[in-house]
Amino acid sequence: MQIYEGRSVSKGIAAGRINVYKKNSRQVKRVKITDAKAEIARFEEAKVQAVKQLQALYDKALCEVGASTAAIFEVYQMIVEDDQYNDSIKRMIRTRQVNAEYAVASAGADFAQMFASMDDDYMKERAADVRDISERVISVLDKTGSGQETAEEPFILAADDLTPSETVQLDKELVLAVVTVHGSLHSHTAILARTMGIPALVGTALPLDDAIDGRFGIVDGASGKIYVDPDEQTLAEMKIKQKEELERKELLLKLRGRENVTLDGKKVMLYANIGNIKDLAAAVQNDADGIGLFRSEFIYLEKDRYPTEEEQFQIYKQAAEAMAGRRVIIRTLDIGADKQCGYFEMEKEENPALGCRAIRICLTRPNLFKTQLRALFRASVYGEIAIMYPMITSVWEVKRIREIAALVKAELAEQGMKFGEPEQGIMIETPAAALVSGELAKESDFFSIGTNDLTQYTLAVDRQNTKLDPFYDPHHPAVLRMISMAVESAHRAGIPVGICGELGADQTLTREFLAMGVDELSVSPENILPLRKIILETNVQEYRAGK
Ligand code: PEP
Ligand code: MG
Numbered sequence: 081m082q083i084y085e086g087r088s089v090s091k092g093i094a095a096g097r098i099n100v101y102k103k104n105s106r107q108v109k110r111v112k113i114t115d116a117k118a119e120i121a122r123f124e125e126a127k128v129q130a131v132k133q134l135q136a137l138y139d140k141a142l143c144e145v146g147a148s149t150a151a152i153f154e155v156y157q158m159i160v161e162d163d164q165y166n167d168s169i170k171r172m173i174r175t176r177q178v179n180a181e182y183a184v185a186s187a188g189a190d191f192a193q194m195f196a197s198m199d200d201d202y203m204k205e206r207a208a209d210v211r212d213i214s215e216r217v218i219s220v221l222d223k224t225g226s227g228q229e230t231a232e233e234p235f236i237l238a239a240d241d242l243t244p245s246e247t248v249q250l251d252k253e254l255v256l257a258v259v260t261v262h263g264s265l266h267s268h269t270a271i272l273a274r275t276m277g278i279p280a281l282v283g284t285a286l287p288l289d290d291a292i293d294g295r296f297g298i299v300d301g302a303s304g305k306i307y308v309d310p311d312e313q314t315l316a317e318m319k320i321k322q323k324e325e326l327e328r329k330e331l332l333l334k335l336r337g338r339e340n341v342t343l344d345g346k347k348v349m350l351y352a353n354i355g356n357i358k359d360l361a362a363a364v365q366n367d368a369d370g371i372g373l374f375r376s377e378f379i380y381l382e383k384d385r386y387p388t389e390e391e392q393f394q395i396y397k398q399a400a401e402a403m404a405g406r407r408v409i410i411r412t413l414d415i416g417a418d419k420q421c422g423y424f425e426m427e428k429e430e431n432p433a434l435g436c437r438a439i440r441i442c443l444t445r446p447n448l449f450k451t452q453l454r455a456l457f458r459a460s461v462y463g464e465i466a467i468m469y470p471m472i473t474s475v476w477e478v479k480r481i482r483e484i485a486a487l488v489k490a491e492l493a494e495q496g497m498k499f500g501e502p503e504q505g506i507m508i509e510t511p512a513a514a515l516v517s518g519e520l521a522k523e524s525d526f527f528s529i530g531t532n533d534l535t536q537y538t539l540a541v542d543r544q545n546t547k548l549d550p551f552y553d554p555h556h557p558a559v560l561r562m563i564s565m566a567v568e569s570a571h572r573a574g575i576p577v578g579i580c581g582e583l584g585a586d587q588t589l590t591r592e593f594l595a596m597g598v599d600e601l602s603v604s605p606e607n608i609l610p611l612r613k614i615i616l617e618t619n620v621q622e623y624r625a626g627k
Contacts, residue, residue: 082308086284089270091301093322094257100293101239108185112233123180126220188214244268257299266543274604332609336367343619351602362605370407372602373580377413392455400463414438414470438471453488460500473512478523509533514562521573531581
């Protein structure tokens, strides 16, 4: 047994095979097979097809570009016939009982790595050839498909780091836990893992090689450990812990259907943060009063082109309908900083977190903004949608947004399209917004405090930089004062105020937020019932008096 320790991003226990995510290579699904002989035959057949394709390419290249350039395809053929390459693929299929696609991807990546680490420049360049040929064999295999009864095995995902767009493209049904070598506690990837409710660790010195890939592991999100090939005693201990966790969850489920009212009668809304319509199920299951933050940018991150108005409309409509009259606050796109979309073709920036991000993109590319607003206004006919604007710093921005929104409504009316009148609120996630929250409140229907960015910008600490984790302190009095200031401004103007940053789920602060008068907390679905329990047990007046 080996134990690797990291920092916990999301609690829970998960057990399963470890799947090492290889960057820049096609992410091939690992599937458990039952008939290794048949799988090896599939590989052999795919190889014959690949060699035929390469021969055709060689012939074409010979005519078009001459023998010396065409020779590359001869090298490819040599690789695909190479004994060592073939043996390692077949061995992997036999001993690990994995599908041919996975074995080719895995062995191909190891071979490519071996070439890349050679001193000889010619040999180094062969690494790309190995990757290329492996891709070709996999694409032949993909088309033929496995005839076997295969069940895709859920797995523990191990990676160096994951970008938000890589995280959203994962097949979440299959990911049991996420363990990364890098990555900060406050990154969007960490937030996504919490939203998905799966155990996750960052900063774990797990070797991401063949020695780990495919081995059995247990992730303990609470202690921040991953056990590789756990011994009997650890297995037994983890089983007990898992059982206790389940019991705790069941106990909390008894709170379903209860209102979130304090002992002295203050009612608070508990909403869920989601990144995807698939997360709606968890929100409903955990009895969310609504959705407090739908991070719509993930719709953009999942695609390699701009989502159309119709595609967005269908998603927002589905969210509104699924929540059946409960409030769904959809945040307009917050692309930029760590959430990069290639097709946005943004210029490279020295300081992306202080750069063209979120509302700044929308205000400089009004057509892009209008497409999203049209979809939101149209979808709001089907439920209680509210629109929320991120990264606000100034009153003029909100005024400009309102003008664009009015234009969108006028256009929809002219075209005879149905649309609703959703509330429009803003995020308070910059110190500027907190400081001018009095003025902003007059232009907004509600506030939602984004404590993740508010902490980053107030303390001047990059939330992505894991080395700065000790300095990233959302409990800092400066941050708490900003929150309190925003709450007071909202109430003075008679509008509600919530918290949708990760701090909203911090149980050590729940009473403090209640005392400040926060009207709503929006948290990852699994945090809703634990917070309900605290609210039901709190007397706000007494807490205030005892401070
Ligand atoms: C925040 O900044 O607190 C927030 C909720 O937005 P995000 O984490 O998506 O930047
Ligand atoms: Mg933010």
